[in-house]
Amino acid sequence: MPLHLEIVTPEKKVFSDTVANVYLPGADGELGILPAHGALVTALAPGELRYEKDGVVTALAIGNGFAEVTLEKVNILTDMALGDDQIDAAAAEEAIQRAEKQLLSIDHAAEIEEVAHLRLQIAKSLAQLKIKRRHH
Amino acid sequence: MANLRDIRRRIKSVKNTAQITRAMQLVAAAKMKKAQDQAIAGRDYANQLNEVLVNLKANFEEETHTLLQARQGKRELMLVVSTDKGLCGALNTNLFKKVRSESGDETHYVTVGKKLRTILSKLGKEMIADFEVKDPVPFAEARPISRFLTKQFLDGHYDKISIAFNNFVTVMNQEPTIIQLLPLSSETVGEAQEFEGVGFSVVPGAVDPSKDYKFEPSPMEVLDALLPLYINFQVYQTLVESRASEHSARMVAMKAATDNAKKFIKELTLEYNKARQAAITSELLEITTKEPSFRSSALLSMPTSHKPATSLPFSMRWKFVTAPTAWKPLSFWKCNNTSAMAGCALLRCLRPMA
Secondary structure, eight states, X not given: XXXXXXXXXXXXEEEEEEESXXXXXXXXXXEEEOXXXXXXXXXXXXXXXXXXXXXXXXEEEEOSEEEEEOSSEEEEEESOEEEGGGOOHHHHHHHXXXXXXXXXXXXXXXXXXXXXXXXXXXXXXXXXXXHHHHXX | OOOHHHHHHHHHXXXXXXHHHHHHHHHHHHHXXXXXXHHHHHHHHHHHHHXXXXXXXXXXXXTOSGGGOOOSOOOEEEEEEOOSSOOSTTHHHHHHHHHHHXXXXXXXXXXXXXXHHHHHHHTTOOEEEEEOOOSSOOGGGHHHHXXXXXXXHHTTSOSEEEEEEEEEOSSSOEEEEEXXXXXXXXXXXXXXXXXXXXXXXXXXXXXXXXXXXXXXXXHHHHHHHHXXXXXXXXXXXXXXXXXXXXXXXXXXXXXXXXXHHHHHHHHHHHHHHHHHHHXXXXXXXXXXXXXXXXXXXXXXHSOXXXXXXXXXXXXXXXXXXXXXXXXXXXXXXXXXXXHHHHHHHHHHHHHHHO
8 A cells, every 4th residue: 555745835845755654753752654544633843754765765854834644645734844955054053053042032931932933943953953964 | 390309319218118117027027927836836735734724623622712713802903915116007006995995994004015004104004013025925934924913813902813915816817805814713714715816726625524533742732733834824825925916917017018118119200200201301392492592692603613513412512501591401411311312303303403
């Protein structure tokens, strides 16, 4: 039974093909999806998504979003999906430093949303770095 | 009759204008293509988002989320998405008409785009914020706007938040549209979108809702995380639609301007040629009518040796200088082949008389 994986961001459809398996960074921890998985909707945390196609495992850094899993397909809905070659490690590190500096300067009690957003930025950048470092 | 030089000057200036409008038309066409592609690219995301929402809807009690609850109050906040630049036809005017007819006196405004911001502030409307959006619209720029609007709603400053924008229907047709952003009405969430343009044309129920979905961490938490995304995406989509509308309206307006200028140049050229021809005709007429005096006074007083048959052009010039009327001999020599030939023919007629 094939498993169809689709990854979309607001800007474009990043990936759409049949794969052997998918590993997702779920909000509660990593999920491994094989064909014929039960119907599931899960929130995603920024992290690493891996899928295997023709024996080759590919990793993508993804942002937060959702995954919808049915028997034969996995739909990923996220605001970021970057492959190894699209990640700029220096820019990611810079983004982390910038966000951390900002985190120190703002009032955490008053700007809960801003804090959450900055933490999210850091998590997304870390996910990028993780992918980059693994492959070099 | 208009002065020849004036007409020539006008033709030149209209040509310049046509060049500019043509350039603007081409630029707008390229940008429109990009904006359209962007709006189409968002469609996959919209479909997926919608699928998840359809599935969720079966699992949560309606009206349980603050963002879904309708309120009694009438305080309204409207996000008006206009353009930064003009020269895009009646786009902003139409949007403004729509805004004015659909919003009450008490409505407060948030603006994107300079054009309607200027108009609304001139009218003394309450403006609480203004955002600038780059071109092409980056997804990240929708976030501060949607976050600001959501915050205004959740803090209880406003009971209803809507967006006024130009919906891109076709290249020739942009429709000013007002949609309600907040509270998200539970009827429209997860249903077909009202955008008919390139952006949304979502068919609901692509997924069988009877499927027993499991939600992780929990339906409520998924909803909590999903609704802000949904709002964010709607704001993004309206921005993209507006951009596509702006560029297509500008392209159409500039095409009309270029065509007009070309027509105008044609008319002016015709007028110019007519005026030039008339000037030549009157010059020739004057030559013929002045012939008797020419013969009696000037030419006859010249020594015979200065009157070879081939010297007629010289003698003509000489005659112009001495003629009492305001002649411009140079213009005679500058005229084109046809009139020069006509002039020569006339001169040949004059020769025997001289």
